[in-house]
Amino acid sequence: MADRFDGLEGALRALAPRIAVPAAPSIAPAVIARLETERMRRARPPFPGLALWTRRRALVFAALAVLALLALAAAARFTIGAVEIRVQPTPSVTGSPPPPFDLSVLGPARSPSDAAANVRFAAALPSGPAPDSAYIVEGPTGRRSVAFAWLPSATYPQVGGTPWGLIVLEIPGDEELVLKSVNSFEDIVPAVVDGQRAEWIPTTHQLELRTADGSQTLSVDGNVLIWERDGVTYRIETALGFDAAIALAESIPG
Amino acid sequence: MIDGVEGRPLEDVDLIERARDGDVRAYGDLVERYRDIAFRTAYLITRSAADAEDAAQEAFVKAYYALGRFRTQSPFRPWILRIVANEARNRVRSARRREGLVLRVAEDRPSGGAAPSPEAAALDRERDETLLAAMATLSEPDRQIITCRYLLDLSEAETADTLGIRRGTVKSRLSRALGRLRQVLPETLRPLGAAEVTDG
Numbered sequence: 177m178a179d180r181f182d183g184l185e186g187a188l189r190a191l192a193p194r195i196a197v198p199a200a201p202s203i204a205p206a207v208i209a210r211l212e213t214e215r216m217r218r219a220r221p222p223f224p225g226l227a228l229w230t231r232r233r234a235l236v237f238a239a240l241a242v243l244a245l246l247a248l249a250a251a252a253r254f255t256i257g258a259v260e261i262r263v264q265p266t267p268s269v270t271g272s273p274p275p276p277f278d279l280s281v282l283g284p285a286r287s288p289s290d291a292a293a294n295v296r297f298a299a300a301l302p303s304g305p306a307p308d309s310a311y312i313v314e315g316p317t318g319r320r321s322v323a324f325a326w327l328p329s330a331t332y333p334q335v336g337g338t339p340w341g342l343i344v345l346e347i348p349g350d351e352e353l354v355l356k357s358v359n360s361f362e363d364i365v366p367a368v369v370d371g372q373r374a375e376w377i378p379t380t381h382q383l384e385l386r387t388a389d390g391s392q393t394l395s396v397d398g399n400v401l402i403w404e405r406d407g408v409t410y411r412i413e414t415a416l417g418f419d420a421a422i423a424l425a426e427s428i429p430g
Numbered sequence: 431m432i433d434g435v436e437g438r439p440l441e442d443v444d445l446i447e448r449a450r451d452g453d454v455r456a457y458g459d460l461v462e463r464y465r466d467i468a469f470r471t472a473y474l475i476t477r478s479a480a481d482a483e484d485a486a487q488e489a490f491v492k493a494y495y496a497l498g499r500f501r502t503q504s505p506f507r508p509w510i511l512r513i514v515a516n517e518a519r520n521r522v523r524s525a526r527r528r529e530g531l532v533l534r535v536a537e538d539r540p541s542g543g544a545a546p547s548p549e550a551a552a553l554d555r556e557r558d559e560t561l562l563a564a565m566a567t568l569s570e571p572d573r574q575i576i577t578c579r580y581l582l583d584l585s586e587a588e589t590a591d592t593l594g595i596r597r598g599t600v601k602s603r604l605s606r607a608l609g610r611l612r613q614v615l616p617e618t619l620r621p622l623g624a625a626e627v628t629d630g
Binding site: 188189191201204206378380399418 | 452454455457458459461462465466468469470473474479482483486487490491494531532533554557558561562568569570571572576580581582583594595596599602605606607608609610611612619
């Protein structure tokens, strides 16, 4: 990279000290005050009658904990059409990580026109270059989805961990075909495509693909955008940034 | 400031051990030690002084309660910066309008070396302003990786830790982000990036 962006990297490094950043406020006293306040609050009950207070407090905390757990369970998994997203920390490395999401797990490559003709919904493509390849994905109940793939190009830079520049997966209906696991809510960015709710996942995550042949866990390194429109769930995997991915998504005719 | 033997400042690991044992003052010293980089990180992400202060403060409070999970053989800086960056990103997602980054006025610039000629200074300033404007057009992920690597001068490993991505991903994302930055630069500054980005 250094040889390709030498000048740009140098200019950015030179820029750094010239950016006006306000002087850092004195944070330590406020942090210490908060920590000490919280410690005192925990250590001392606010009024006498400790035993009764403690029991009541325990009951209130237990009730709140149950409510919080219920809320967390609901919030920690949500769906967009045929894609379920779960927020659960990925166990830290014990054994080998799952293999990358390689379209060949879906079966033999087909021509895009052949694939589009073999699904029972109107598959649509984003504007721009035509796809180079396509794959049919059969869900557990036999419903067919289609994945279109583009080779890397100046328009679609290569997606990490794949030989492709762009992958567009189109899934009809709401049978859960894809389950995504991300580490935290921080990894999911709410977005909007054509006025529809969408989710942008710009970090490495895991994907469980549930097909007629069973399920497989794979890792995804590219940026992923998911949204649903008119009963079809769309999933784009790309190396493009947020704004370019949204523009690409909105170029798919509805 | 808590001093160790012979009046030397304590190492991070000693302050962390003391903080884990409930010594809030020792933790205060740790906060003081990292507040500048924490605030700068939060400010460059949120582009709001108020949000940056909130994010940094909240991050240090959360970090205190998470000290039990911190591995003392690891450096503290990327660990705290990751928490700061998370807090800052949370605030970026709010609807609040963001200020743009601006350059220091010339008199405020750090001294060092001979002063450039007025013509060179004007050219530098014009280039810096163009770079800032171009960065403002990038997506948040692109802007954040460039900010960590160049504006905060973090190493690749620290950038990975701060943004919560794999170390191997930093190079490729950075390359793509620089490629996109180069694309939005005006023709006169394009030579700063020498060639097309082709790797992933």
